[in-house]
Amino acid sequence: xxxxxxVETVRRSLLLRxxxxxxxxxxxxxxxxxxxxxxGRWRSCVGAYLADITRRGKYLVFELDDWAxxxxxxxxxxLLARRSGEAVLPHTHLRIGFEGGWELHFIDPRRFGxxxxxxxxxxxxxxxxxxxGVDALDGDLEAALASLADSRAPIRNxxxxxxxxxxxxxxxxxxxxxxxxxxxxxxxxxxTPARRxxxxxxxxxxxxxxxxxxxxxxxxxGFVDAAGEGGYFAxxxxxxxxxxxxxxxxxxxxxxxxLAGRSAYYCPRCQR
DNA sequence: AAGCCAACCTGGACGC
DNA sequence: TGCGTCCAGGTTGGCT
Numbered sequence: 173x174x175x176x177x178x179v180e181t182v183r184r185s186l187l188l189r190x191x192x193x194x195x196x197x198x199x200x201x202x203x204x205x206x207x208x209x210x211x212g213r214w215r216s217c218v219g220a221y222l223a224d225i226t227r228r229g230k231y232l233v234f235e236l237d238d239w240a241x242x243x244x245x246x247x248x249x250x251l252l253a254r255r256s257g258e259a260v261l262p263h264t265h266l267r268i269g270f271e272g273g274w275e276l277h278f279i280d281p282r283r284f285g286x287x288x289x290x291x292x293x294x295x296x297x298x299x300x301x302x303x304x305g306v307d308a309l310d311g312d313l314e315a316a317l318a319s320l321a322d323s324r325a326p327i328r329n330x331x332x333x334x335x336x337x338x339x340x341x342x343x344x345x346x347x348x349x350x351x352x353x354x355x356x357x358x359x360x361x362x363x364t365p366a367r368r369x370x371x372x373x374x375x376x377x378x379x380x381x382x383x384x385x386x387x388x389x390x391x392x393x394g395f396v397d398a399a400g401e402g403g404y405f406a407x408x409x410x411x412x413x414x415x416x417x418x419x420x421x422x423x424x425x426x427x428x429x430x431l432a433g434r435s436a437y438y439c440p441r442c443q444r
Numbered sequence: 445a446a447g448c449c450a451a452c453c454t455g456g457a458c459g460c
Numbered sequence: 461t462g463c464g465t466c467c468a469g470g471t472t473g474g475c476t
Contacts, residue, residue, distance in 0.1 A: 175469060175470090206471075206472090245469090246469090246470055247469060247470055247471095248468090248470095282468090282470095284470060284471070300471090334470090342468090342469065342470085344469095388469075392468085394469065434468095434470095435467090435468090
């Protein structure tokens with residue numbers, strides 16, 4: 173569910189409500205996430221103040237004095253800023269109580285998410301973060317795409333590799349390729365410099381538009397921001413999830429193919 | 445050694 | 461109504 177625009181939308185809506193507040197208590201549930209620290213360690217951030225929340229790719233880093241909470245939403249994760257006294261929703265794995273009656277709830281039915289508390293100085297060397305490539309929103313995408321010159325992997329797959337470009341998921345990888353007029357199956361190393369430049373620009377504009385729309389909330393209502401509000405970029409999707417439907421530009425039916433086990437979508441006329 | 449593939453887990457949509 | 465099958469915004473470890 174959550175790719176860069178969704179994670180960034182959550183980050184901003186959380187900051188609005190929680191920045192500068194002190195942590196009063198922390199509660200973790202028994203069910204483990206893909207990666208999670210034990211309840212004992214989480215307790216050590218009680219008393220800390222939330223100075224800032226930063227984002228690296230799809231990860232959020234909560235700066236808590238000498239500590240840092242690193243969160244990843246996986247496929248089904250939600251972060252909600254709730255008022256104390258509100259019901260605890262099913263699949264809530266972590267609750268952090270802040271001054272002012274605010275609580276941060278991490279909810280994740282499929283439990284592919286990550287929630288770890290690190291010492292602040294451990295953050296940059298923590299392996300999942302250390303391995304991330306340039307950020308899709310403000311990194312040097314031209315250089316990252318040029319580094320794929322030897323790759324024979326389909327460009328859609330290469331765009332999902334977080335070690336090259338961090339932040340794209342299946343929706344925005346497909347959407348950016350549609351904007352750039354590039355078929356998802358084209359080998360990454362076969363793109364000309366001109367096409368790489370067009371793709372870099374398409375990634376930037378796609379993410380910017382999605383961010384302006386507050387992210388993509390599909391029909392199942394999966395993604396919501398800290399206040400529980402969905403985004404409205406779904407109505408702007410050119411190809412993702414639209415197989416069999418007409419291309420918005422030329423009218424031809426959108427095709428779906430499976431690459432590396434995951435759906436890829438494209439217009440057979442507009443994308444070569 | 446790059447690049448597939450299944451696995452992790454739950455819920456929702458669909459067909460019979 | 462119910463049950464079975466398929467699919468999903470991500471990441472990773474193990475295989476070729």
